Amino acid sequence: MRNELTPQFSILDITVCPVMAHIASLAHSYPMSLSTIETCFGPLYRSIGVYLDGELQGFAILHQIFEDATLMDICIHPKSQGQGLGHLLLQHVIASARDGGAETLFLEVRESGVAARALYIRDGFKEAGRRKGYYKNEEGSEDAILMELKLSR
Known part of the structure; x- marks a missing residue:
């Protein structure tokens, strides 16, 4: 019997673009648009959601071509951070x-x-480079920090 006071987390593949866009708009200063998120569904992408008691709380978008994978976005609703x-x-x-x-x-x-x-960093990523002034912000721009994680089998 499930304890009703214990939250139940699950991770599932998702296809709920509008909810993803809403969460991104709350969690990021400069979120991906709904139309951009919609382009992240297809054979080279995987959208993964984390749910709490059946409600989407966050998502990640993974893009993979052969041996290279890129985390395009990861986002958790502010109330669940x-x-x-x-x-x-x-x-x-x-x-x-x-x-x-x-x-x-x-x-x-x-x-x-x-x-x-x-x-x-906690999960083993290392800084691999920077893109100077890549992102817009209130002061004009800021650097993008490129990170990588070598995966072992």
Whole structure:
């Protein structure tokens, strides 16, 4: 019998673009648009959602071509941040990329994304480069930090 006070987390493939766009708009200063998210469904992409008691709380979009995989976005609803859902979702993305034959998982993150960078470093990502002034922000622009994780089988 399930304890009604214990939240039930699940991770599933998703196809709910409008809900994803809404969560992204709440969690990111400069979120992907709905039309951009819609382009991330197809044979080279996998959209993965983390659910709490059946309600989508966050998502990740993984793009993979042969041995290279890229985390296009990862996002947790602000009301659910700090509960370990980002880590849980990232672990699932890493396993999915590895199971798909990827040798390296790449991502980029805003320089101001301190919490996100800490999550990535905690899970073994290393800084691999920078794109100067790549992202828009209130002051004009900020660097994109390129990160990578070598995957072992």
